[in-house]
Amino acid sequence: MKNLITILVVFINCVAFGQIKVIETTPIIRLGAIGQNDMYIQTEGDKYTFFYKNIEKEEEITNRSFTFRDLDNDIEKLEDIILAGFTADPLLDIKLELPNDYVWLHYSKNLDRTYVQFMCRSKDGNTSGVSKSFNLEQIVKMFEKKLPKK
Helix, strand or coil: CHHHHHHHHHHHHHHHHCCCCCCCCCCEEEEEEECCCCEEEEEECCEEEEEEEECCCCCCCEEEEEEEECCCCHHHHHHHHHHHHHHCCCCCCEEEECCCEEEEEEEEEECCEEEEEEEEEECCCCCEEEEEEEEHHHHHHHHCCCCCCC
């Protein structure tokens, strides 16, 4: 009987620890930021997420985000699109379609400086957000840190 109890205790301990598995994770890397987290980029593998402070409702400032995968050098293409908007004449809004969101790049001029604002709406229409306005120097700073090429 003692042997049976000992065998059961050992078996139960083996089964209990057999349920724990170590899962391999991809590191999250913060690439660039503007201000006190007014906007920043994070990457996890080939997935890029842009976080921004939503100023749509001044009484409740929240953080929002939009995400896409960098399948065909898409992060550099997005950077080029944003930077080209600063020199466009006339200034036009640019609408981007991402897997789960629509993002409008709204350009405006104030005192001979050009600014861009990110306006986002989820495809299901449940969430929307508007970032602060950023100038060219701030956008360049946000994109300046690059991941090493593999």
